[in-house]
Amino acid sequence: MGIVKRSPWLLHYDGSSCNGCDIEVLACLTPVYDAERFGIINTGDPMQADIFLITGGINTQNQAVVKQLYDQMPSPKVVVAVGVCACTGGVFKECYNIIGGADTTIPVDIYVPGCAARPQAIIDGIIKAVALFQERADEQEANQKGQKTENAALNEAGKETGNGN
Amino acid sequence: MAKQSIVPFGPQHPVLPEPIHLDLVLEDEKVVKAIPSIGFVHRGLESLVEKKDFNEMTYVVERTCGICSFMHGMGYCESIEHIMNVEIPDRAKYLRTIWAELSRIHSHLLWLGLLADAFGFESLFYQCWRMREKVLDVFELTTGGRCIFSVNKVGGVLKDMDAEMLKVMLDVTAGIEEELKVIKKTFLFDYTVESRLKGVGVLTKEQAHNLGAAGPFARASGIKMDMRTTGYAAYKDLDMEIITSEAGDSFARCEVRINEIFQAIDLIRQAISKIPGGELSAVVKGNPNGEYFMRVEQPRGEAIYYSKANGSKFLERMRIRTPTFANIPSLLETLKGADFADVPLLIVTIDPCISCTER
Numbered sequence: 001m002g003i004v005k006r007s008p009w010l011l012h013y014d015g016s017s018c019n020g021c022d023i024e025v026l027a028c029l030t031p032v033y034d035a036e037r038f039g040i041i042n043t044g045d046p047m048q049a050d051i052f053l054i055t056g057g058i059n060t061q062n063q064a065v066v067k068q069l070y071d072q073m074p075s076p077k078v079v080v081a082v083g084v085c086a087c088t089g090g091v092f093k094e095c096y097n098i099i100g101g102a103d104t105t106i107p108v109d110i111y112v113p114g115c116a117a118r119p120q121a122i123i124d125g126i127i128k129a130v131a132l133f134q135e136r137a138d139e140q141e142a143n144q145k146g147q148k149t150e151n152a153a154l155n156e157a158g159k160e161t162g163n164g165n
Numbered sequence: 166m167a168k169q170s171i172v173p174f175g176p177q178h179p180v181l182p183e184p185i186h187l188d189l190v191l192e193d194e195k196v197v198k199a200i201p202s203i204g205f206v207h208r209g210l211e212s213l214v215e216k217k218d219f220n221e222m223t224y225v226v227e228r229t230c231g232i233c234s235f236m237h238g239m240g241y242c243e244s245i246e247h248i249m250n251v252e253i254p255d256r257a258k259y260l261r262t263i264w265a266e267l268s269r270i271h272s273h274l275l276w277l278g279l280l281a282d283a284f285g286f287e288s289l290f291y292q293c294w295r296m297r298e299k300v301l302d303v304f305e306l307t308t309g310g311r312c313i314f315s316v317n318k319v320g321g322v323l324k325d326m327d328a329e330m331l332k333v334m335l336d337v338t339a340g341i342e343e344e345l346k347v348i349k350k351t352f353l354f355d356y357t358v359e360s361r362l363k364g365v366g367v368l369t370k371e372q373a374h375n376l377g378a379a380g381p382f383a384r385a386s387g388i389k390m391d392m393r394t395t396g397y398a399a400y401k402d403l404d405m406e407i408i409t410s411e412a413g414d415s416f417a418r419c420e421v422r423i424n425e426i427f428q429a430i431d432l433i434r435q436a437i438s439k440i441p442g443g444e445l446s447a448v449v450k451g452n453p454n455g456e457y458f459m460r461v462e463q464p465r466g467e468a469i470y471y472s473k474a475n476g477s478k479f480l481e482r483m484r485i486r487t488p489t490f491a492n493i494p495s496l497l498e499t500l501k502g503a504d505f506a507d508v509p510l511l512i513v514t515i516d517p518c519i520s521c522t523e524r
């Protein structure tokens with residue numbers, strides 16, 4: 001991923017996971033695996049988060065919560081689904097209350113397999129997410145710049161032609 | 166009367182590792198009432214008995230909760246074994262006991278970490294989780310998995326531990342014992358920690374009894390109840406004393422759990438010194454027919470596994486009753502009159518496992 005230009009903040013939400021993936025995500029953030037060395041930091045506040053890490057599938061009650069958390073995050077944002085439950089529904093796919101994986105509700109960018117997902121796999125997912133986040137942020141910045149110059153050009157043009165009155 | 170206000174708490178909250186929602190009715194800074202609403206993790210796991218046969222269900226039951234996964238599998242398997250009158254080999258019983266006690270160490274260390282985090286002592290949190298990683302390494306060595314290791318099956322266990330692994334286990338637990346003796350000082354004899362824990366969230370013995378509290382939470386209020394004394398798996402051959410405390414506050418809960426880690430280490434030593442050789446599993450033929458209640462002492466308290474079979478491959482009904490569910494009424498009681506700032510701490514002291522509760 002080269003040199004880290006940005007330090008994305010990470011939000012973790014437990015969908016309907018069995019806790020297995022959940023504690024592995026937490027274990028990744030503690031010093032033994034220390035995912036924070038990649039420049040990320042764990043936050044509890046969706047409004048400041050850039051990477052959304054979701055464990056567990058979507059059920060009828062948490063669907064609205066997940067959607068809301070996703071909507072509250074500023075763009076650009078990256079979603080990582082950790083564990084087979086979040087990827088597809090996993091062992092609980094056939095349960096009456098499970099709608100499916102996280103992608104049934106929000107767009108997922110990176111899928112981390114495993115039941116429970118191993119810390120190594122989770123870290124791999126996080127690194128990919130950081131890279132993707134940088135890409136998106138760059139793109140957004142370029143777009144904004146482009147828009148600015150466009151606006152400026154339009155303004156210029158407006159001044160030249162339209163300021164008769 | 167002061168003005169009342171309602172503060173929603175959860176399902177997504179920085180201190181909560183799991184989603185539970187509470188509506189806290191506050192009067193100034195004091196909680197008057199807490200109204201829980203649950204269901205964010207409900208999957209409907211018990212209904213899977215209609216689609217998976219009784220052997221496959223073992224793996225589903227293990228995924229009720231990733232922290233005490235092994236004991237869930239064990240409780241379920243023992244209930245089916247009782248229905249089918251299968252006597253499992255002694256070695257399997259001992260192996261189950263060893264893994265179960267290791268799970269208890271891992272779960273309690275995890276809890277100690279979360280408690281430290283809840284009162285804002287981050288380095289202590291990291292220390293506890295660092296120790297916990299050693300237990301997970303032993304799990305990985307003996308079973309291949311870290312959280313969910315699926316070594317149970319109806320009739321016994323799937324994997325064996327050789328002499329070398331048992332030795333590693335003894336070494337690792339001895340190391341944890343030494344380190345815990347040091348960390349214990351911070352938890353139990355530190356002025357700052359004491360001021361956050363002592364006298365906070367008191368639950369009297371009578372209240373605990375009336376509200377049906379379970380596990381270390383009840384034992385901290387002086388109730389002598391531990392399902393391990395019923396002697397499932399190999400517990401009947403091991404010596405153990407039920408650890409209790411009288412105070413019933415958060416400090417007592419912390420103390421009970423720390424002592425239970427020492428106890429678990431001792432039980433592992435006893436089990437390893439007595440472990441017999443032999444087969445790993447008994448032959449299981451046919452389908453179960455009948456019903457059975459199995460009671461297991463999980464790190465969080467008593468869990469009940471009820472299975473009802475009708476002679477076919479698929480069970481008719483399977484039900485799990487988990488300790489956190491039993492502890493929620495007591496939690497609501499302790500929240501009454503608590504400071505708003507203590508709410509996260511009090512929620513953590515029951516060691517909530519929401520995914521078990523809602524399944």
Ligand code: SF4
Nearest residue numbers: 018020021083085115
């Ligand atoms: S993928 Fe497996 S370990 Fe992870 S939440 Fe689902 S059942 Fe639990």
